[in-house]
Amino acid sequence: MRLPIQSENKNALGYRPDIDGLRAIAVLLVITFHAYPEKIRGGFIGVDIFFVISGYLISSLLYQHLQSETFSILEFYERRIRRIFPALLTVIITCFIVGWCILLPDELKQLGKNIAGGAGFISNLLYWNESGYFDSLAINKPLLHLWSLGVEEQFYLFWPIFLYFVAKKKESFLRFTIFITVISFIANIIYSKIDPIAAFYSPLTRFWELQCGAILAWSKLQGKQFEKNNWLSLIGVTMIGISAYQIDETMTFPGWLAIFPVFGSLLVIASNQDRFINKYILSNRIMVWVGLISYPLYLWHWPLISFASILEGRFPDVHVRSKALFIALILSWLTYKLIEKPLRFGKYPKNKVLALCITMVLMGSIGAYTFMKNGLVFFKQEPSLQTFKGEIGHPPFDNYLSSNFYKCTPEYLYQEALSIKVRCYQSKPNGPIHLALIGDSHAEHLFIGLAEALPNKNIVFYVKPESPFVDNDQFKKIYDYVLNNHSIKQIILALNWNGKIGREKTPEIFEQKLLATTNMISKSGKTLFITNDVPVFSFDPKKCVSIRWPKTEQVCNEKLAFNYYTDILKRVAAATNNMHIINTLEDFCSDDECSMVKDKTILYRDFNHLNIDGSHYLAKSILQKNPLLKKEE
Structure with a gap:
């Protein structure tokens, strides 16, 4: 041996x-x-x-x-x-x-x-x-x-x-x-x-x-x-x-x-x-x-x-x-x-x-x-909770998507979206698509609310972890399909702007890429909407709804500044035909003070993603302020 x-x-x-x-x-x-x-x-x-x-x-x-x-x-x-x-x-x-x-x-x-x-x-x-x-x-x-x-x-x-x-x-x-x-x-x-x-x-x-x-x-x-x-x-x-x-x-x-x-x-x-x-x-x-x-x-x-x-x-x-x-x-x-x-x-x-x-x-x-035994809940004393409705964490949101909606079409875009969880759904099982949400997970979390508030439309979301720019290969097939699909009349671009701007060498380069993308969409004849995002908090919503041992501070609000990217969006909108900014920040913020709670309901599932209630809340506000989205095809 x-x-x-x-x-x-x-x-x-x-x-x-x-x-x-x-x-x-x-x-x-x-x-x-x-x-x-x-x-x-x-x-x-x-x-x-x-x-x-x-x-x-x-x-x-x-x-x-x-x-x-x-x-x-x-x-x-x-x-x-x-x-x-x-x-x-x-x-x-x-x-x-x-x-x-x-x-x-x-x-x-x-x-x-x-x-x-x-x-x-x-x-x-x-x-x-x-x-x-x-x-x-x-x-x-x-x-x-x-x-x-x-x-x-x-x-x-x-x-x-x-x-x-x-x-x-x-x-x-x-x-x-x-x-x-x-x-x-x-x-x-x-x-x-x-x-x-x-x-x-x-x-x-x-x-x-x-x-x-x-x-x-x-x-x-x-x-x-x-x-x-x-x-x-x-x-x-x-x-x-x-x-x-x-x-x-x-x-x-x-x-x-x-x-x-x-x-x-x-x-x-x-x-x-x-x-x-x-x-x-x-x-x-x-x-x-x-x-x-x-x-x-x-x-x-x-x-x-x-x-x-x-x-x-x-x-x-x-x-x-x-x-x-x-x-x-x-x-x-x-x-x-x-x-x-x-x-x-x-x-x-x-x-x-x-x-x-x-x-x-x-x-x-x-x-x-x-x-x-679910974290030995029968032994552990329940934490002090405020009377907030709403779910925290990703499973409820993900399960709601898979239980109430349908895998997106075409099939090749659905297959490309598969990872640990499906990242591509639409609101109707078949038929023409009318509205496409494109972006990252901040486009995904708008979907539930808009899909259920617009029952007569077939709404889809296509998301990737990167910025949805025309020069990004991850989005090439998505744009090829969406821009050449005549039934899709409206597009919403939604993005975690704070998280993505820093990935480019300079803000100016980010603005140039965004402008090239919005102009490409505009030339296709689609109506383009772009959100100015939801506030990104520095803390988890569990800090808002619970007090841990040893006693910790309970926080639901935070002062945040957004001028860094809102100015970019305004300039891009001014230079793009048929483009509209959806102001979503004002639904969570007053001046520079933002909250993840509304009417005793927690709206976030983590520090920067809406939960199911948050998606419904924001969709209702978006449609009130942007009646064009309600337009029947």
């Missing part, structure tokens, strides 16, 4: 402080991205660095034991349990206790589900079916970051067994490994185009990153010499740095872009620890110390930021985030010294493994029970 390894490079398996330094870079990138996203927009690539490091180190250990014929699958998993479980259990138990104290029943239900997923190392599969890592509601998921542990542990369920049978059958390890790596990478490329969320969370599309580290470990043990060149580390660190600052959440990832952090990490590891960057930067005592606590630091930092966000009903200010990271650093060091090291090393390893497994199963069961 020996692997044909030439063990000429005896130091390949020895401790390398520079790899702990690389771990430090990885965790610092991730926590900086989470705490200060405006500073390092691509800091999430730190997870890819972790994957490469893990693939390299664990595979090196596996090869060593296979070569010496001391490999035991049971001992391998025992070591993984002693490495992974202590800190993970500490964080999961703490999150459940904190969640019990401060979360509302529906939030505790969600946390219970995520605790069960984290305990079973399937968090990535759960989040795959919910929403994206960069979704606006991700901040309210204290255990979202456990998705990466799911990918890693799913890999290690398969990888040791694979190596064992390859060695037993004396097959070519390298040939099979490269084959699997190529298949995983191709799946990553394909799914990044057709289902980006699947590409981000699926183990199939992520395994290649760990296996790149495994291939490097094999090459090192074969005696391949990389380390004599100082340039390898420099190039590798540069690739990581460029990835962190140039990649961002608006880009398709992993896809081709993941090559940069993955290959950058490989180059750093391929260099020997006595190279300049490895020796004097990565092996610096501070970097090594951060690397040693990188695992508990990764586990602690996100729940602290997330719980702070939930309590404040918004992304916390920089001072709160900085305090959260400081606390995470202290907790990480204490976890490493007092929990992780004692349970990982020392006497009675089998007893420790048994105790850890029992505790993990118990916490997974508690999480599942909490989810099935």
Whole structure:
């Protein structure tokens, strides 16, 4: 059962402080991205660095034991349990206790589900079916970051067994490994185009990153010499740095872009620890110390930021985030010294493994029970509520759409709109379409109210996450269909203006693109309406309808400024024929004070999207002020 390894490079398996330094870079990138996203927009690539490091180190250990014929699958998993479980259990138990104290029943239900997923190392599969890592509601998921542990542990369920049978059958390890790596990478490329969320969370599309580290470990043990060149580390660190600052959440990832952090990490590891960057930067005592606590630091930092966000009903200010990271650093060091090291090393390893497994199963069961029992609502005291009607959260809105309306036509636009949920409906099952809503989710949330207030019209919405400009390929087929469909007489453009203007290099460029789009629609003979949007609040509506423990401030109103984009809309309207601005801001705001409540009814389902009542309320106002929309076709 020996692997044909030439063990000429005896130091390949020895401790390398520079790899702990690389771990430090990885965790610092991730926590900086989470705490200060405006500073390092691509800091999430730190997870890819972790994957490469893990693939390299664990595979090196596996090869060593296979070569010496001391490999035991049971001992391998025992070591993984002693490495992974202590800190993970500490964080999961703490999150459940904190969640019990401060979360509302529906939030505790969600946390219970995520605790069960984290305990079973399937968090990535759960989040795959919910929403994206960069979704606006991700901040309210204290255990979202456990998705990466799911990918890693799913890999290690398969990888040791694979190596064992390859060695037993004396097959070519390298040939099979490269084959699997190529298949995983191709799946990553394909799914990044057709289902980006699947590409981000699926183990199939992520395994290649760990296996790149495994291939490097094999090459090192074969005696391949990389380390004599100082340039390898420099190039590798540069690739990581460029990835962190140039990649961002608006880009398709992993896809081709993941090559940069993955290959950058490989180059750093391929260099020997006595190279300049490895020796004097990565092996610096501070970097090594951060690397040693990188695992508990990764586990602690996100729940602290997330719980702070939930309590404040918004992304916390920089001072709160900085305090959260400081606390995470202290907790990480204490976890490493007092929990992780004692349970990982020392006497009675089998007893420790048994105790850890029992505790993990118990916490997974508690999480599942909490989810099935709707957040233990029968135990938890109901929060203090104002007498507000209206639903909060996305499920009621999404369920109402799917239950009361019909998939949009034509079929090819419906198929392009499919993601986690359908993002394309119309108000009648067939017949000509009269009014089209085009834009982003701020067009979608107008649909229910307008569709039900105009029962004689067939209304449709076509939305994408980007700006609905004529030069945007995402909207090409939509405009080709809408502008050439003679039954569609009216178009409403609705957009989260605040969120989209900043994506262009300058406001002037945004205005030029918008004007080109409105002129194109005007020339088609359609009547164009454009909303000046609803106010975007800085807090979640749960901050308006509930008071948490410990007692938090109840807020429903906020002072907001809109001149930044309203002036642009006015200029575009003045330069476009047959275009009308629908003033929706005045339905929520008086002067610069805006409210998400009207007549004791909550109108928002999150900080910037209307709920069902909000859609009905706004549609009624729109039709009163714009009688042209009532015109029969």
